[in-house]
Amino acid sequence: MDKTPIKGDAQPGRIKSVAGGLTAVKQTLSHLRTKKAGAIRGLRILGQMNQKNGFDCPGCAWPDPADHRSKFEYCENGAKAIAEESTRTIAKLSEFSIKALTEKTDFELGLLGRIVQPHISKNGSSYTSCSWEEARNVIQECKKNLSTPNDAIFYTSGRASNEAAFLYQLLGRKLGTNNFPDCSNMCHESSGVGMSKTVGVGKGTVSLSDFKYAEAIFIFGQNPGTNHPRMLSTLREAAIRGAAIVCINPLKESGLLAFKHPQKPRDILSKDGVALATEYVQLKVGSDIAFIKGMLKTLLEWQQVEGDIIAQEFISQHTAGLPELEENCSKTSWDQILDATGLTKSQIVRCADIYRRSSSSIICWAMGITQHVHGVANVQELVNLALIKGNLGKQGAGLCPVRGHSNVQGDRTVGINHAPSEEFTGRLGKAFSFSPPPSKGLDVAESIEKMHREDGLLFFALGGNLLSAAPDSAVVAEALQNCALTVHVSTKPNRSHAYPGAVSIILPCLGRSELDKQATGDQFVTVENSMSVVHRSQGRGKPAGENLRSEPAIVALFADALLDEDWNDYVANYDRIRDKIEEVVDGFENYNQRVRSESGFILPNSARELDFEALGKAQFTVNEIPTFETKEKGLLLMTMRSHDQFNTTIYGNDDRYRGVYGGRNVVFLNEKDLVKHSLKSGDKISISSNYEKKRCIAGYQVLSYDIPEGCAAMYFPEGNALVPLSLRDKQSGTPSSKSIVVTIRKHFS
Ligand SMILES: Nc1nc2c(c(=O)[nH]1)N[C@H]1C(S)=C(S)[C@@H](COP(=O)(O)OP(=O)(O)OC[C@H]3O[C@@H](n4cnc5c(=O)[nH]c(N)nc54)[C@H](O)[C@@H]3O)O[C@H]1N2
Ligand SMILES: Nc1nc2c(c(=O)[nH]1)N[C@H]1C(S)=C(S)[C@@H](COP(=O)(O)OP(=O)(O)OC[C@H]3O[C@@H](n4cnc5c(=O)[nH]c(N)nc54)[C@H](O)[C@@H]3O)O[C@H]1N2
Ligand SMILES: [Mo]
Secondary structure, eight states: OOOOOOOSOOEEOOOOSSEESHHHHHHHHHHHHHTTSOHHHHHHHHTTBTSTTSBOOSSOOOOOOSSOOOTTOOOHHHHHHHHHHTOOOBOOGGGSOHHHHHTSOHHHHHHTOBOOSOEEEETTOOOEEOOHHHHHHHHHHHGGGOSSGGGEEEEEOTTSOHHHHHHHHHHHHHHTOOOOOBGGGGTTHHHHHHHHHHHSOSSOOOOGGGGGTOSEEEEESOOHHHHOHHHHHHHHHHHHHTOEEEEEOSSOOHHHHEEEOTTOHHHHHSSSOEEOOSEEEOOOTTOHHHHHHHHHHHHHHHHHHHOOSSOHHHHHHHEEOHHHHHHHHHHSOHHHHHHHHOOOHHHHHHHHHHHHHOSSEEEEEOHHHHSSTTHHHHHHHHHHHHHHTTOSSSTTOEEEEOOOSTTHHHHHHTTOOSSOOHHHHHHHHHHHTSOOOOSOOOOHHHHHHHHHHSSSOEEEEESSOHHHHSSOHHHHHHHHHTOSEEEEEESSOOGGGGSOOSEEEEEEBOOTTBBOEETTEEOOEEEEOTTSEEEEEOBOBOOSOTTOBOHHHHHHHHHHHHHOOOOHHHHHOHHHHHHHHHHHSTTOTTHHHHTTSTTOEEOOOGGGGTOOGGGSSEEOOOOOOOOOOOOTTOEEEEEEOOTTEETTEEOOSOBGGGTEESOOOEEEEOHHHHHHTTOOTTOEEEEEEESSSEEEEEEEEEEEOSOOTTEEEEETTGGGGGSOTTOBOTTTOOBOTTOEEEEEEEOOO
């Protein structure tokens, strides 16, 4: 049974009221040193990050400025990602039994260093290094296990480039399956589904320049100080210019309160930095629909009395469904709204007033919105909010789902999709003269269920760490072990490697910052950021080992083993892959030429042009306020990232802004809930969720924190042991990692 091991108790420290500053710079250097990347070498690599001829930060998908890029277009956490990738430590996997690997935390596994040889494990034996040829032959041999192509599953993590991802989906579809689960199924899938249903396009409608014109910026369920630190520079400029910034989040995140730009002396010398949030709304976990309904109700009431509040012309020309929403808002009582959110009416009215006065507003959101059983409903409610004031299709306004992985959006664009459109498969089939499978494939949760239920499947992972990323860790562990073959394309050891199938292969790949030399010369890859800009990324650093291969080259090896096809021409020159992408996907005309321009190019987005595709008009929707069974002493738990991690890669055991040091075994609770449970900060507890069965983890300590009563927070991936696989949004399949009903008990041991 997998439970992410926890080691070391956390110590509480001072909670920060401002993000950035010189500590961020000091942390950058210290991570380069502790990860043995070498400070000078590390800084040289960092100097190429996010530059026009350099590589794209593997951290997040926040866009780079098209104009004035500074020499330091990176953040503390991007630097940590590079320190992690450019470590000179080489992992010696064969020194550990599989059991010993399972006992290591994600942090300890990362410390083992880079994997530089292919490795193989058979029947649970330790990994031993092998040749690429042997790996290829074993994969070819295992193909015989396939009774149908749908017994193969191809997982993708959003760091894969457009080129690798395009070849990978071609591989799976040529084999005959649409089984393409990917990390976005656990991430922004609710945004894609919610937006497609209401505005016809599943991507954000703003570009970075819109932030220069927005009069108000609403930030729902996002912690950019940690997860999108370069967004803070954008917010800082907006705040200085006088834009209102409204933050909606159960936790007071330092990065939303104030920011000291590490490269601006004026900020560094000031005591408090630049204040960001104009209004900070600490609503209860899972209550965003109720909060937005309160705002809509207020705006509609003002409209009745004063008129000219909502965007009537926009609404009649471009939208449908307002009357139903109006009726729903008037029927929803303030008692219901205030009870669900835990806010006062005046807090909600203040936000509505800011929104009313702003003639162009941007609505940003991330995981606090999408990772709920009501994730799609949440997103649709945000769309309601945007539409009622006509905040679409004009400068300084729009919908801005802030993506996570640096190319998660691009992977979807080029075909990583378990439910591809007929248009896409039609064009793919024509370009490669074959018939892609017509039936829908499996997403992450469905794939895990199948791997758990059926023996002998083949699981491939282009990056990522399914074991730690997916809900119900114990079930995922069994699912992976049930496979006839598990293949991981990885840079570093992770917990998924510790749960091998009958045969398990790890194939080491080049990292983003490393030189990719192929038969026709040095190659670059391309990625798409959160704002639909496609641009190039070229690593120039010396690879961690001589035997590493690029991701496209590894996918070509799969094609050789599984399809008996020679894809070496694509590997020799990635322009040839891009020519094919251009043939299959809209918006990539003259791909090779345009992507060589300094800032790349932007993909079309019809919603931005107020063309709502097949919907005809943008749709207002009625979304019910969700309720949770947290009677008596139950709590609504959300899982989140600390400041020292990139998803399942744990850089360190601190969460500096939240004042937590040296350990990750904390559960943040309101002081009143501590009292209710006769607990004090530091007490050890066990936490249980009780859905179709009871799940329980122990060894955690409670921490009194500024979080609404009845709510709790802990870190991901540890919390995944409590999230049932079945607890997911019905429409998008997104696991509900941000609303899990739990109970806690004092733990005596
Ligand atoms: N350094 C670093 N950068 C990253 C990542 C990383 O792990 N580390 N991960 C990348 C990835 S893949 C992603 S998807 C993004 C994730 O970026 P975020 O979405 O910022 O990540 P989370 O830590 O999950 O934080 C979610 C926020 O939602 C809030 N929240 C929780 N529940 C609710 C709710 O019900 N309502 C509201 N309004 N708020 C809520 C939490 O308090 C928290 O502030 O970051 C990307 N960038
Ligand atoms: N409880 C809970 N669960 C969550 C979340 C949550 O907030 N709460 N967030 C969800 C979200 S938003 C996401 S996106 C998923 C993330 O899910 P994943 O994308 O599967 O996880 P990562 O931790 O990003 O993947 C890390 C691994 O990728 C490999 N890697 C790193 N760089 C490279 C590279 O350049 N190439 C290749 N091939 N491999 C590389 C390394 O081996 C590393 O161990 O997790 C989800 N799970
Ligand atoms: Mo994500």
